Amino acid sequence: MIKTLVSLDAFAPDAELARFAAARGENSGAAVSFVGYCRGTSAHGPVTQLELEHYPGFTEAEIERITLDVAGKHNVADVLVIHRAGAIEAGAPIVLVAALSSHRAAAFAAVEEIMDYLKTDAPFWKREVGPAGARWIEPTSEDQCRREEHNG
Amino acid sequence: MIKTLVSLDAFAPDAELARFAAARGENSGAAVSFVGYCRGTSAHGPVTQLELEHYPGFTEAEIERITLDVAGKHNVADVLVIHRAGAIEAGAPIVLVAALSSHRAAAFAAVEEIMDYLKTDAPFWKREVGPAGARWIEPTSEDQCRREEHNG
Amino acid sequence: MTRLLFFGRLRDVAGCSERLVDLPSNIGTVAELRAWIGEGDPNLGAALETRGVHVAVDQVICNRATEAVRGAGEIAFMPPLSGG
Amino acid sequence: MTRLLFFGRLRDVAGCSERLVDLPSNIGTVAELRAWIGEGDPNLGAALETRGVHVAVDQVICNRATEAVRGAGEIAFMPPLSGG
Numbered sequence: 001m002i003k004t005l006v007s008l009d010a011f012a013p014d015a016e017l018a019r020f021a022a023a024r025g026e027n028s029g030a031a032v033s034f035v036g037y038c039r040g041t042s043a044h045g046p047v048t049q050l051e052l053e054h055y056p057g058f059t060e061a062e063i064e065r066i067t068l069d070v071a072g073k074h075n076v077a078d079v080l081v082i083h084r085a086g087a088i089e090a091g092a093p094i095v096l097v098a099a100l101s102s103h104r105a106a107a108f109a110a111v112e113e114i115m116d117y118l119k120t121d122a123p124f125w126k127r128e129v130g131p132a133g134a135r136w137i138e139p140t141s142e143d144q145c146r147r148e149e150h151n152g
Numbered sequence: 153m154i155k156t157l158v159s160l161d162a163f164a165p166d167a168e169l170a171r172f173a174a175a176r177g178e179n180s181g182a183a184v185s186f187v188g189y190c191r192g193t194s195a196h197g198p199v200t201q202l203e204l205e206h207y208p209g210f211t212e213a214e215i216e217r218i219t220l221d222v223a224g225k226h227n228v229a230d231v232l233v234i235h236r237a238g239a240i241e242a243g244a245p246i247v248l249v250a251a252l253s254s255h256r257a258a259a260f261a262a263v264e265e266i267m268d269y270l271k272t273d274a275p276f277w278k279r280e281v282g283p284a285g286a287r288w289i290e291p292t293s294e295d296q297c298r299r300e301e302h303n304g
Numbered sequence: 305m306t307r308l309l310f311f312g313r314l315r316d317v318a319g320c321s322e323r324l325v326d327l328p329s330n331i332g333t334v335a336e337l338r339a340w341i342g343e344g345d346p347n348l349g350a351a352l353e354t355r356g357v358h359v360a361v362d363q364v365i366c367n368r369a370t371e372a373v374r375g376a377g378e379i380a381f382m383p384p385l386s387g388g
Numbered sequence: 389m390t391r392l393l394f395f396g397r398l399r400d401v402a403g404c405s406e407r408l409v410d411l412p413s414n415i416g417t418v419a420e421l422r423a424w425i426g427e428g429d430p431n432l433g434a435a436l437e438t439r440g441v442h443v444a445v446d447q448v449i450c451n452r453a454t455e456a457v458r459g460a461g462e463i464a465f466m467p468p469l470s471g472g
Contacts, residue, residue: 205396207447207466236472246472270472271472272469274469275466276471277396288397288467289470291470
């Protein structure tokens with residue numbers, strides 16, 4: 001089962017992961033998961049909160065589309081993606097990606113590719129809030145070049 | 153913290169993972185985990201139980217040595233490895249490997265490398281038990297060649 | 305009526321995340337829409353011209369300035385995606 | 389006294405996972421030990437000669453047949469590792 005979700009509320013990765021793994025088929029021998037947490041510092045100093053804006057409807061559809069693509073490519077039947085939006089406190093989970101598969105290489109590849117996408121190309125706009133104020137984070141020109149290569 | 157354990161008793165990957173992630177430092181933004189479950193079928197037919205024999209003392213020392221190596225190589229501070237030994241029912245967890253890191257690429261690489269080691273080169277002797285009886289599983293000659301290349 | 309949506313720093317420049325407008329009948333393309341917005345709000349107009357700003361018409365990305373906006377229910381202006 | 393340990397299918401061949409033995413004083417190397425075991429149990433002796441069987445002396449892998457076993461407390465015979 002492919003399930004993707006953008007959540008404005010905090011979520012508990014452990015509980016979500018336990019529920020996801022509990023539904024595994026008897027030949028799903030490999031479960032890979034990634035959890036990303038909001039870090040307390042960035043290149044620009046301390047971070048107390050991250051604000052992730054998304055485009056309701058569009059962001060969900062893009063994440064689902066990419067997830068289905070990646071799952072199909074690696075023949076992974078079960079993928080769970082939960083991504084926070086809204087205001088996220090330092091230390092809180094931002095993203096959970098998990099995959100169940102009969103082969104571990106496929107599960108690793110699927111989770112890594114979905115994460116690569118989510119970290120750079122997913123429709124989110126990110127603002128870091130720290131003691132010195134708030135700033136929008138936009139991709140570096142390096143990210144930009146890499147992305148244009150991919151699309152080119 | 154590097155923690156490695158060979159357990160003769162069943163373990164709960166969710167609870168272990170939750171405990172491991174709860175102790176993360178504020179800059180450990182990335183948590184990668186792998187859980188391997190005993191599959192209900194193998195190349196040789198249905199499997200009701202897997203028996204994993206280990207060499208007490210030696211197996212633990214080898215797993216710890218490799219884990220420290222891999223963690224050092226990727227500069228990953230926190231790694232958890234739990235590996236079952238003894239009789240394992242189909243569907244039960246066999247292995248949990250988790251890593252916390254500030255960068256997801258390092259965490260993925262560490263977990264994948266430790267798993268590659270555990271799946272092929274760790275000191276376990278594996279016996280599959282099914283309706284047709286029990287059989288020792290030894291590496292294929294392909295595995296054998298690959299291993300000798302590594303060591304060569 | 306058409307909803308114009310502004311994300312990320314474009315929202316700050318627009319001063320709102322959403323405007324409900326009646327598109328004049330002579331506004332047919334993305335380029336014409338940007339120019340029309342710029343007439344009423346030059347800062348926002350300039351921000352919308354910035355490299356990397358994408359436009360989605362009814363949730364479909366339109367990468368050419370000549371793409372049609374007539375009849376659209378929702379047009380979104382998106383700065384470079386930052387990822388999650 | 390020296391503990392001889394047999395793992396995996398070698399345990400089945402030996403009929404036990406462990407034997408406590410008094411090594412004769414003329415048994416100095418891995419090769420001599422294997423031959424001595426084979427005198428008492430030819431099946432087991434042949435199994436220990438199989439390609440891929442490793443020997444660990446006091447938990448240290450000894451890959452050469454000429455390595456010393458004299459004075460060892462624990463000598464393990466390990467078939468090819470199957471991994472977890």
